Each structure stands twice: as structure tokens, then as C-alpha cells.
Amino acid sequence: SQQGEEDPQALSIQEGENATMNCSYKTSINNLQWYRQNSGRGLVHLILIRSNEREKHSGRLRVTLDTSKKSSSLLITASRAADTASYFCAAPSGSARQLTFGSGTQLTVLP
Amino acid sequence: DAGVIQSPRHEVTEMGQEVTLRCKPISGHNSLFWYRQTMMRGLELLIYFNNNVPIDDSGMPEDRFSAKMPNASFSTLKIQPSEPRDSAVYFCASSLGGEYSGNTIYFGEGSWLTVV
Numbered sequence: 001s002q003q004g005e006e007d008p009q010a011l012s013i014q015e016g017e018n019a020t021m022n023c024s025y026k027t028s029i030n031n032l033q034w035y036r037q038n039s040g041r042g043l044v045h046l047i048l049i050r051s052n053e054r055e056k057h058s059g060r061l062r063v064t065l066d067t068s069k070k071s072s073s074l075l076i077t078a079s080r081a082a083d084t085a086s087y088f089c090a091a092p093s094g095s096a097r098q099l100t101f102g103s104g105t106q107l108t109v110l111p
Numbered sequence: 112d113a114g115v116i117q118s119p120r121h122e123v124t125e126m127g128q129e130v131t132l133r134c135k136p137i138s139g140h141n142s143l144f145w146y147r148q149t150m151m152r153g154l155e156l157l158i159y160f161n162n163n164v165p166i167d168d169s170g171m172p173e174d175r176f177s178a179k180m181p182n183a184s185f186s187t188l189k190i191q192p193s194e195p196r197d198s199a200v201y202f203c204a205s206s207l208g209g210e211y212s213g214n215t216i217y218f219g220e221g222s223w224l225t226v227v
Contacts, residue, residue: 033215042115042202042218043154088154090216098144098167099216103153 004089004102021105023089115219129191134203146202
């Protein structure tokens with residue numbers, strides 16, 4: 001079963017605007033990851049945040065984690081057309097604690 | 112460094128035929144994953160190997176699906192017989208470490224399967 005669920009399913013913004021995607025998960029975790037998938041390609045790791053971290057930055061990316069609410073958010077600042085992609089959160093799940101992915105947010109950045 | 116290598120990239124086959132998808136993980140990685148991605152069901156974990164041993168195959172849809180990892184540098188996912196509902200993108204991925212502890216997973220470019 002899926003551990004994470006992203007919201008919204010689709011998001012369309014203008015270039016230069018900020019994009020915020022949210023992820024809710026079900027069971028307690030020790031870390032959560034965000035991945036990006038360009039159309040027709042495999043997923044690429046963006047950032048990992050551990051359960052003892054509340055916020056983490058990487059370039060134009062900012063990730064927050066609220067373990068009390070079992071939620072995370074990914075903020076992309078000053079978006080570019082090249083940011084158009086699907087974004088997935090992923091967290092450990094199952095007996096072997098393997099990584100399972102949410103359904104993704106499809107981000108479209110209009111030039 | 113070469114990433115995860117999958118073959119074939121695209122395959123179109125007729126219902127009832129056997130399909131074999133292949134994967135070469137990143138050298139040194141000891142965890143290997145097969146995922147399936149469809150519009151309806153999203154990204155599903157099919158099976159997870161650690162040190163060439165299947166650890167969790169609870170995501171394998173049915174007996175028509177089988178996966179093997181005969182050595183650390185090669186894995187196959189086989190569908191026999193294939194059905195139209197098996198049409199999907201199949202991703203192989205690998206990572207370092209045993210029981211998942213926050214390691215990055217590296218994905219291949221996927222095998223796009225169409226069963227007609």
C-alpha cells in the first residue's frame with residue numbers, strides 16, 4: 001500500500017511563481033524523500049529530510065516535515081519552465097521498510 | 112558512472128507471449144527494486160531484493176509474474192503469459208544498504224511495455 005499521498009494532483013503556475021506540493025503519510029517514519037520525474041524518464045532523487053529535521057533547503061527547493069501531522073511539503077521557488085515534471089514523495093513502508101511512493105503531483109510551469 | 116541500465120526500453124508484444132525485462136543495477140549497490148507505473152495505479156513496488164535474495168515480493172500481482180536475481184549485477188522480471196492489462200512502464204532501481212535506512216534510490220529509464 002502507498003505510504004505517501006501528494007496534494008494537489010496537478011498544479012499549473014506561471015514561470016517565476018512559487019510551487020508548493022504537499023505529502024501526507026500513514027505510519028511513523030525516520031525519513032522522507034522527494035523525487036522528480038520528467039515525462040518519459042525515470043525518477044530522480046531531489047532531497048531527503050530526516051524525522052529530526054523540520055526544514056531542509058537545496059538550491060531553490062525547500063522541504064518541511066511535520067511528524068505530528070504526518071505531512072511534508074516541497075516548495076520550489078522562482079519556478080522555471082524546466083521544472084515541469086511530476087513530483088513524488090516517498091517514505092519507508094512495509095515489513096522490510098522499503099521505499100514506497102505516492103501518486104505524485106504533476107507540475108506545469110508556463111513560460 | 113553508468114546508472115541503472117534497463118532493456119528493452121520499449122516492447123510491444125501480443126497477448127499470451129512471454130516478456131522478459133532486464134536490469135543491471137549500479138555496481139556496488141546491494142538492493143534492487145522492480146516498480147511498475149501506470150496512470151491508474153501510480154508507482155507500485157513489485158519486488159525488493161537485498162544481496163540477491165528476494166526480501167519482499169508482496170507486490171507481485173500474480174503468478175504470471177516472476178523475478179530473479181542470479182547475481183549482483185543482473186536481474187530479470189518475467190511475465191508469462193502476458194495480458195493487455197500488464198501494459199505499463201516497468202522501472203528497475205537500486206540502492207546501497209540493507210533494510211532501508213534512508214538511502215537514495217537510483218532509477219533506470221524504464222521499460223515501456225505494451226501488450227496488444
